[in-house]
Amino acid sequence: MTQPQKSQPQSTDRIIIFDTTLRDGEQSPGVALNHSQKLEIAHQLARLGVDVIEAGFPIASPGDLEGVSRIAREVRGPIITGLARAGKADIEAAARAVEAAGKPRIHTFIATSPIHMAKKLNLEPDAVVERAVQAVTLARSFVDDVEFSAEDATRSDWDFLSRIFKATVEAGATTINVPDTVGYTTPDEMRKLFAFLKAELPAHVILSSHCHDDLGMAVANSIAAAEGGARQIECTINGIGERAGNASLEEIVMAFHTRADHYGYTTGIQTRELYRSSRMISRLSGMPVQPNKAIVGDNAFAHESGIHQDGVIKARETYEIMNAELVGREAAVLVMGKHSGRAAFRKALTDLGYADMPDDKVQHLFGRFKDLADRKGQIFSDDLRALVDSRSDVPQTFSLEGFQITSGMNMTPVAFVRLQTPDGPIDATAHGDGPVEAAFGAINKITGLSPTLESYRIQAVTQGGDALGEVSVSARHGETLLHGLGVATDVVEASARAWIRIQNMIVAGMGAERRQGEFAPGRI
Ligand SMILES: CC(=O)SCCNC(=O)CCNC(=O)[C@H](O)C(C)(C)COP(=O)(O)OP(=O)(O)OC[C@H]1O[C@@H](n2cnc3c(N)ncnc32)[C@H](O)[C@@H]1OP(=O)(O)O
Ligand SMILES: CC(C)C(=O)C(=O)O
Ligand SMILES: [Mg+2]
DSSP, X not given: OOOOOOOOOSOOOBOEEEEOTTTTGGGSTTOOOOHHHXXXXXXXXXXHTXXXXXXXXXXXXXXXXXXXXXXXXXXXXXXXXXXXXXXXHHHHHHHHHHTTOSSEEEEEEEEOSHHIIIIXXXXXHHHHHHHHHHHHHHHHHHOSOEEEEEETGGGSOHHHHHHHHHHHHHHTOOEEEEEETTSOOOHHHHHHHHHHHHHHSOTTXXXXXXXXXXXXXXXXXXXXXXXXXXXXXXXXXXGOOSTXXXXXXXXXXXXXXXXXXXXXXXXXXOGGGHHHHHHHHHHHHTOOOXXXXXXXXXXXXXXXXXXXXXXXXXXXXXXXXXXXXXXXXXXXXXXXXXXXXXXXXXXXXXXXXXXXXXXXXXXXXXXXXXXXXXXXXXXXXXXXXXXXXXXXXXXXXXXXXXXXXEEXXXXXXXXXXXXXXXXXXXXXXXXXXXXXXXXXXXXXXXHOOOOEEEEEEEEEOSOSTTOOEEEEEEEEETTEEEEEEEEESSHHHHHHHHHHHHHHHHHTTOOBOOOTTOOOTTOO
């Protein structure tokens, strides 16, 4: 049998991780971080182990300058840099902002593509080179560590890039950044461009990539840049940034980590801080992470289908190339739904405390689980408990005969409920903060029981105006935890049915203390 050839690591080099979440990331439409949020993020980036924090664009506003200054004063470990156009005021502002840093850097840039030079800057190429050299020279008068970027480099003439980079290195730039400003390049092109620049520039210069995701290739292009010779990669947490965003830090780092056999690169990132960093950025930026986002998305370590779940239960590595704990997340989750199989169903029951359930019972319940999953998609822990609790028929001591709710704006909801009981039909009326609470109160009056509500969840199980609502209720009666499901087109009726079911279980002495192995809704 032919085996895939084992890759040989291409390099053992250390890649410098330059985080620009606080500068390019903040250029995401709608994102504006205040000083304390920026500082909180910068401290987390330091814990994460990034090498460089681009903390802002100091000339942009007095607030941005102060934000960068605070980070420079208070965050130790990474290099702190601020962005500056190729102009005196920008560079002086950046110099002021980073002066208190333990390791300060000034990052200056100017565009080099024909369209940017002609249409945006209105400058001839010679003048652009002159401005770039002046900017780097001025920056070097403040700090030893100066980065120069050729904006829109990937749409620039390669010989012109070589010329401006040589001139800026001569003027004192120590890092040369080659941005794919508009996300236009391809991995192959990027690899060749970096190989070309590496051959053109002195060996001590650190080549850097800065990729945008307009064509969804920012991570691939960054990795290709490394293959061509880049030793610094600019990226952001969750890939946030201008337009479609920047290359995602967590994806690049985990690609290097997981495929160390192939790339051989190392980084200083503490991978166990990745998930925490992602959650923090999402919370403070207000930008949710898409569920299927690699590494940090909700589904990145979730298994939905029976064959995969069975494989993961037998050996995690069958369907996982990374360990969730390695990126700071909880272990893999099995999501129960219509694609789940018996192995996952059995495991879910075991996790909920039903390890001793005989096989024939599990088999019977599995059929009912599939029916339920067909109707409602994802199955939550409460649904499973309700399914288990309904395995033996609950005696119908009480059943719903009818109800009426009066509710409206600025009035207290009142419920009238009629139950069939062993003593014949009984009516009761109660009020509550909402119609469901009023209905529960009326039912309690009739049954004489008052279990404590622990959780209440409602979900539409069909679509359209006449959708069925499914109410799942958990309640505690003494030490016993009980679960009831009710389905109806009217949500109050579905709620009442679930509540009556719980009361019938109490009367029948059913339910159990089954907290062991509790899992989050929808996740096992
Ligand atoms: C690819 C990138 O991500 S670059 C970074 C982008 N980030 C930002 O722009 C965020 C912060 N920006 C700002 O707050 C403002 O744009 C400022 C403060 C920088 C400038 O504001 P203004 O002075 O009002 O200028 P405005 O933004 O309208 O236009 C930019 C000017 O800078 C010039 N410029 C653009 N890039 C550079 C550069 N690298 N070096 C020198 N000049 C430049 C433009 O040609 C234009 O000049 P002009 O006014 O003479 O035509
Ligand atoms: C300023 C530079 C580095 C940039 O953000 C870009 O070109 O995308
Ligand atoms: Mg950018």
